[in-house]
Amino acid sequence: MRFISWNIDSLNAALTSDSARAVLSRGVIDTIIDLDPTVVAIQETKLSANGPTKKHIEVLNEKFPDYEIAWNSSKEPARKSYAGTMFLYKNHLVPEIHFPEIGAPSTMDAEGRMITLEFEKFYVTQVYTPNSGNNLVRLEERQIWDEKYAEYLTTLDKEKIVLATGDFNVAHKEIDLAHPDRNRRSAGFTDEERHGFTQLLSKGFTDTFRHVHGEVTGMYSWWNQRVKTSKTNNSGWRIDYWLVSDRGADKVMASEMVDSGVRQDHTPILLDIDLD
Structure with missing residues (x-):
């Protein structure tokens, strides 16, 4: 099975805008379509509390005619049109859909940051982890x-194999960003955030990219769009992940970054795994 995850940084802009960036975003969408994933996880949709509009649905149905849609948007008391997640999954699948609330502080549980698809033998759950700001x-x-x-x-792992993906907003190790020396107290590379990710993995989860690629360097999933040369200079961060329950690590066949061309910000990440 093939899974793809992508922080899109505004689904509305990607689907309806005529800006140069939106055109690049639609090019990335076309790349995803060509890869024919079973499930697509999308973060930072920035949709209203009512979710995708009629126009959004029309465009998504045109581009992904064989997929169903599940979405979770930010709602009061959280900020409007903020964060948000969405799943597209092949329409022959019939997962049970969950919208978890984990007892997070402030308005985090209301920001549409998580969706979980429950299948017979496994879970696929996505997250848009809060940025430390x-x-x-x-x-x-x-x-x-x-x-x-x-x-x-x-809790999920006690029941079935878990595939967990999304923008985790943390570069785990020094090899996961181009300039660790410059970013010791930057959001996404603090000791506290890195420790939190280490603790997560220690509970029985595998970083599939490192499982496949070992200690390879220079492979990132995010480049700062505010710095024009960040991607051409490959001054990136790896902050997007596919995790799997440790007992499923040997089923992973590929864990890769998808080429998003010249578009900066996040690039999609791909997981091929044999769950039969």
């Missing part, structure tokens, strides 16, 4: 989130 204003809350999220995945 400028000056690390949300770091303390982020640490609580990391603990609660790890508890949630552990």
Whole structure:
């Protein structure tokens, strides 16, 4: 089975805008379609509390005619049109769909950050992990989130193999970003966030990219779009992951970044796994 995950940074813009960036985003969507995934996980949809509009649904149905849609959007008391997640999955599948609340602090549980698809033999769950923010204003809350999220995945893992994906907003090791020396206290590379991710893995989960590629360097999933040369210079971070329950690691066949061309920000990540 093939799974793809992508932080799209505004589904509305990607589907309806005529900007140069939107055109690049639609090119990435076409690349995803050509890869024919069984399931597509999308983060940072930035849709309203009512979810995709009629126009969004029309475009998605045109581009993904053989897929069903599940979405989770930010709702009050959280910010409007903020965060948000979506699954597209082949329409011959009939998963049970869950919208977890993990007892996270502040408005995090209302920000549409998680969706879980439950299949007969496994779970696929996606997350858009809260960013610690400028000056690390949300770091303390982020640490609580990391603990609660790890508890949630552990609960799922007791029942079935878990595939967990998304934008985890952390570069785990120094080899997961181009300039670790410059980013010691940057959001996404603090000791606290890295420790939280280490603790998550220690509960029985495998980083599939490292499982396949070992200690390879220079392979990233995000480049800062505010820095024009970040991608051409490959000054990136690996903050998007496919995790799998340890007992399913030997079933992984591929874990890769998908080429998104010149478009900066996140690139999609792909997982091929034999779950039969």
